[in-house]
Amino acid sequence: MGEMIYKRVALIGLGLIAGSMGLAMREAGLAGEIVGHARSARTRKVALERGLCDRVCGTAAEAVEGADLVVLCVPVGAMGEVAAEIGPHLAPGATVSDVGSVKRAVIEAVAPHLPDTVHFVPAHPMAGTEHSGPEAGFAELFQNRWCLITPEGADPKAVDRLTRLWEGMGANVDALEVGHHDLVCAVTSHAPHLIAYTMVGVADDLRRLSEGEVVKYSAAGFRDFTRIAASDPVMWRDVFLNNKEATLEILGRFTEELFALQRAIRTGDGDMLLAYFTRTRALRRGIIEAGQDTAAPDFGRGAPQAPTGKDVDA
Numbered sequence: 001m002g003e004m005i006y007k008r009v010a011l012i013g014l015g016l017i018a019g020s021m022g023l024a025m026r027e028a029g030l031a032g033e034i035v036g037h038a039r040s041a042r043t044r045k046v047a048l049e050r051g052l053c054d055r056v057c058g059t060a061a062e063a064v065e066g067a068d069l070v071v072l073c074v075p076v077g078a079m080g081e082v083a084a085e086i087g088p089h090l091a092p093g094a095t096v097s098d099v100g101s102v103k104r105a106v107i108e109a110v111a112p113h114l115p116d117t118v119h120f121v122p123a124h125p126m127a128g129t130e131h132s133g134p135e136a137g138f139a140e141l142f143q144n145r146w147c148l149i150t151p152e153g154a155d156p157k158a159v160d161r162l163t164r165l166w167e168g169m170g171a172n173v174d175a176l177e178v179g180h181h182d183l184v185c186a187v188t189s190h191a192p193h194l195i196a197y198t199m200v201g202v203a204d205d206l207r208r209l210s211e212g213e214v215v216k217y218s219a220a221g222f223r224d225f226t227r228i229a230a231s232d233p234v235m236w237r238d239v240f241l242n243n244k245e246a247t248l249e250i251l252g253r254f255t256e257e258l259f260a261l262q263r264a265i266r267t268g269d270g271d272m273l274l275a276y277f278t279r280t281r282a283l284r285r286g287i288i289e290a291g292q293d294t295a296a297p298d299f300g301r302g303a304p305q306a307p308t309g310k311d312v313d314a
């Protein structure tokens with residue numbers, strides 16, 4: 001058992017990330033009580049059954065009463081409306097955090113609704129799977145993964161306390177400047193997702209022409225794309241709408257590189273292709289040496305149940 005860091009934690013939005021946090025906090029004894037809010041009765045029921053939290057509430061306002069940590073775990077586009085609802089109900093001295101994949105837009109949407117008496121420490125665990133909803137979470141999700149925080153002038157004691165919570169859940173914590181966070185994530189997460197969505201979309205178009213062969217003969221390369229492209233549509237719509245500038249910047253560069261490779265293929269420039277692929281292989285090896293390789297299909301292995309997908313009625 002770890003040290004109790006917060007007496008009462010409120011998790012708003014009981015999906016993959018909140019569920020994993022609830023299970024990880026419980027396992028490590030990091031919170032006295034975990035209160036959860038989900039809009040649908042079905043999600044609240046599953047959350048209690050799976051032990052994601054100790055108590056559930058039908059409104060976010062109720063859930064945050066008396067909490068010394070509130071974590072917003074809803075899609076990025078819903079953060080502002082949730083913050084507006086909880087603002088008047090937050091306990092003085094409480095820390096408010098979030099797990100959104102985008103930071104600048106979330107800070108702009110949330111901060112105006114928070115009273116001066118609370119500490120806002122935005123955070124983003126760099127861990128996930130393509131599954132969502134209250135069935136999807138598992139306690140090991142954050143083990144040996146990064147959690148990026150963008151504290152921007154927040155009280156150092158509140159930052160330190162939240163850091164200890166993430167470390168207690170197995171993560172390594174780093175602080176980043178907000179704009180830099182959004183650019184890094186556009187490169188490492190957001191643009192790759194868009195590319196996977198596109199590739200699977202192309203294959204889906206072709207499938208109609210090839211009578212199922214695309215699915216039948218799909219090997220590892222394409223399967224990895226389909227895993228990513230199975231990620232939650234609402235979450236990813238919100239990510240792109242809220243990290244527009246950085247994603248477009250990276251996609252612009254991507255398109256330039258794609259054209260260069262396309263040209264090398266057309267002109268038969270094998271040297272260019274060889275040099276390019278040699279460079280990218282070195283990057284992959286660097287990731288593995290840094291201990292950051294958790295090959296994609298392993299992500300969900302710790303899940304206690306086969307995830308059933310969406311929280312449809314939420």
Ligand SMILES: NC(=O)c1ccc[n+]([C@@H]2O[C@H](COP(=O)([O-])OP(=O)(O)OC[C@H]3O[C@@H](n4cnc5c(N)ncnc54)[C@H](O)[C@@H]3O)[C@@H](O)[C@H]2O)c1
Nearest residue numbers: 013015016017073074075076078100101128129132133314
């Ligand atoms: N899935 C990942 O890989 C991943 C990784 C890191 C961070 N994130 C971020 O974490 C957040 C949650 O993602 P997730 O994967 O847990 O998604 P999820 O779909 O599993 O869970 C989100 C939950 O929020 C609920 N919700 C939506 N709007 C709401 C509202 N207004 N009030 C209350 N509940 C609401 C949904 O019904 C759902 O149950 C997102 O901001 C996402 O960008 C996701």
Ligand SMILES: O=C(O)C(=O)C[C@]1(C(=O)O)C=C[C@@H](O)C=C1
Nearest residue numbers: 101125126127128129130188189
């Ligand atoms: O592997 C996955 O399912 C993920 O995409 C997780 C992933 C990522 O791109 O690395 C997705 C979104 C996040 O905000 C953080 C992590």
